[in-house]
Amino acid sequence: MYSSIQYAEVQSVEPLSPTLLRVHLTGGTLHAFEPNGATDAYINARFLPAGSPVTVPFTPEDVEQAGPEHRPRPRRFTIRRWDPGTQTLSIDFVVHGDVGYAGAWAQRAKPGDRLQFDGPGGSYRPSPTADWHLLAGDESALGAIGASLEALQPEARALAFVVVDGEANEIELPSDADVDVRWLHRATADDPESLLVDAIAGAAFPAGRFDVFVHGEAAEVRAVRRHLASERGVDLSTASISPYWRRTFTDEDWRRVKRQWMAEQLLDA
Numbered sequence: 001m002y003s004s005i006q007y008a009e010v011q012s013v014e015p016l017s018p019t020l021l022r023v024h025l026t027g028g029t030l031h032a033f034e035p036n037g038a039t040d041a042y043i044n045a046r047f048l049p050a051g052s053p054v055t056v057p058f059t060p061e062d063v064e065q066a067g068p069e070h071r072p073r074p075r076r077f078t079i080r081r082w083d084p085g086t087q088t089l090s091i092d093f094v095v096h097g098d099v100g101y102a103g104a105w106a107q108r109a110k111p112g113d114r115l116q117f118d119g120p121g122g123s124y125r126p127s128p129t130a131d132w133h134l135l136a137g138d139e140s141a142l143g144a145i146g147a148s149l150e151a152l153q154p155e156a157r158a159l160a161f162v163v164v165d166g167e168a169n170e171i172e173l174p175s176d177a178d179v180d181v182r183w184l185h186r187a188t189a190d191d192p193e194s195l196l197v198d199a200i201a202g203a204a205f206p207a208g209r210f211d212v213f214v215h216g217e218a219a220e221v222r223a224v225r226r227h228l229a230s231e232r233g234v235d236l237s238t239a240s241i242s243p244y245w246r247r248t249f250t251d252e253d254w255r256r257v258k259r260q261w262m263a264e265q266l267l268d269a
């Protein structure tokens with residue numbers, strides 16, 4: 001897990017919306033960072049609880065000595081952009097109140113703060129042979145959706161559905177391609193949990209073969225997965241669909257039940 005320690009320092013924090021902060025990281029071990037080419041590439045970052053005597057970079061022995069209450073909490077975050085020229089790693093963090101570790105860390109982050117991580121993992125990249133691309137999720141997937149749209153060639157076409165609180169939470173998603181982004185506002189929705197699947201189910205899809213990227217809140221993703229398989233004939237073995245987080249669950253609680261959730265989801269379709 002700690003075979004090669006990687007870490008970086010906060011260079012700056014860029015507010016993108018009232019609930020999204022882009023944190024730019026430089027220095028540390030980034031001179032040796034090896035990107036994997038995926039547009040959903042993610043790192044497994046380790047957030048230290050307040051008051052922890054552990055400092056970055058740390059070893060498993062450091063953590064053991066500090067005791068369980070001070071152990072770093074692992075959280076996965078998508079690389080929105082890796083700039084090899086400046087060796088800068090940028091990550092879009094959802095801030096969701098003063099709960100948990102990662103969102104709260106981003107909210108407090110200031111230049112010089114350090115973050116230790118493993119990775120990158122991830123494997124999706126828009127298929128160059130697809131006629132068009134379907135992308136969907138909530139704010140937590142905006143890093144991957146944004147990186148995917150940015151990677152598209154000018155002749156490519158994409159349809160994206162993104163759930164955010166309201167209009168103030170919509171952000172720029174630059175792309176050279178023909179992109180139609182449908183922003184969905186949970187604050188004014190009758191049923192925020194079915195907003196994503198209802199919008200996708202009600203949409204007229206462009207003609208041709210499409211590839212699929214759907215990530216975000218577990219129940220929302222699961223409903224979309226079921227719809228795509230049963231109503232749109234999507235071959236799930238070729239689709240990139242997975243739950244990033246679960247409403248009301250901390251990441252630790254979610255990981256405890258995720259395996260069973262995934263097994264039950266397989267029975268949907």
Ligand SMILES: Cc1cc2nc3c(=O)[nH]c(=O)nc-3n(C[C@H](O)[C@H](O)[C@H](O)COP(=O)(O)OP(=O)(O)OC[C@H]3O[C@@H](n4cnc5c(N)ncnc54)[C@H](O)[C@@H]3O)c2cc1C
Binds near residue numbers: 141244245250252
């Ligand atoms: C591969 C992968 C990539 C990911 N990429 C990103 C990314 O780029 N940006 C990003 O922000 N998240 C991303 N996530 C999701 C992120 O890891 C989780 O949201 C994580 O739970 C946040 O940790 P926390 O310590 O802030 O909150 P936790 O301690 O896990 O949870 C505390 C409370 O906050 C709630 N909560 C957690 N996340 C959210 C949210 N997004 N919105 C509202 N409430 C929330 C929980 O349900 C819980 O009630 C990714 C997840 C995966 C698996």
